[in-house]
Amino acid sequence: MATINCTGTLIDLSTPHTMGIVNCTPDSFYDGGRLKNDAAILNQVETMLDAGATFIDVGGYSSRPDGTDISVEEELSRVLPVLDLITARFDIKGLSCDSFRESVIEKAINHGATIVNDISAGILSENTLQTVGKAKIPYIMMHMRGTPQSMKTMTDYENMVVEINRYFSERVAAARACGINDLIIDPGFGFAKSTQQNFELLSDLDLLKAHRLPILAGISRKSMIYKTLDSTAQESLNGTTALNMVCLMKGAKILRVHDVKEAMETIALYNQLTVN
Known part of the structure; x- marks a missing residue:
């Protein structure tokens, strides 16, 4: 559990890290449409890396509730x-592709992605697990039901945490069967x-530690x-920071955030707290 292998580079997850969000979409709920040109993209990535981000997560499909279902070609x-x-500009060991489509994931790996971040844990696209297993790169699997277009209507649980744990048990087994060695779970x-x-x-959240896998928490804004x-x-940065500390105290090892500097400060304070 302590390390993941990003194409030959071992990243130690015994202490928490941040994943900076790069949304290449016009309609994401917080920063959609902000990155209008190459300079803006490079500036954001540089700012996140300078602030201490280990991972950069690039996504082209807005998975917000009721988001537009774009074509594969548009996402690519x-x-x-x-x-x-x-x-071309940065040497990022943890460069993530945020997609649930196997055809996008396969091409993203060929364009430098060293991690896959899949909101559907391989359910929404056939052969995703096989493609990731063949590439031998880390895989982030998230819990969700339905699709971004339907998930708001699928919130009926008998025991939510038990059902989420059962979901991860099944998806982890499926991923292992396809040769995926490094797994990270995201409760969604x-x-x-x-x-x-x-x-x-x-x-x-700490009940998910039973899987003995790193937990990613994405609550940013x-x-x-x-x-x-x-x-x-x-106006939700302060609230994000407060709940990110809770995530860390409950066992999260990666904070997926829009605001890396503030998340790194939260991690620094958490690390100091756990020293004592």
Whole structure:
């Protein structure tokens, strides 16, 4: 559990890390459409790396609730040029492709992606697990139900945490069978979960440690924060920081965030807390 192998580079996850979000989409809930040119993309990546990000996560499909279902061709046209741009400028060992489509994932790996971040854990696209297993790169599998277009209607659980743990047990077994060695689990805050359920999941996040796999937490500026605070995504940095500390105390090893500097400060304080 302590390390993952990113194409020959071992990254130690015994202490927490950050993953900076690079959204190449016009409609993401917080920063959609901000990265309008190459210079803006490179500036954001450089800022995140300078702040201490270990991972950069590039995505071209907005998975927010009710997001537009774009074509594979459109997703590729957004993601591949950005991967090429980043790899030409930076040497990032943990360069992630955020996609659930096998055809996008396969091409992204050929364009420099060293990690796959799949919101569907291989369910929404046939052969994804086989493709990742063949590439021998780390795989982040998230819990969700349905699709981004339908997940808001799929929040009926008998025992949510038990069902999430069962889901991961099944998906981990499927991934192992396809030769994936390095796995990270993401409980999927905001995906087929109500605001109340998101907080229930956060409270019980440590129960996912039973899988003995690194946990990624992605709560950055999500609606569970700004709806609770009667605010907006743009005004949710303070709430994000507060809940990121909870994620760390509950066992998260990667914080997927829009604001790397503040997340790194949270990790520094958490590390100091655990020393004593």
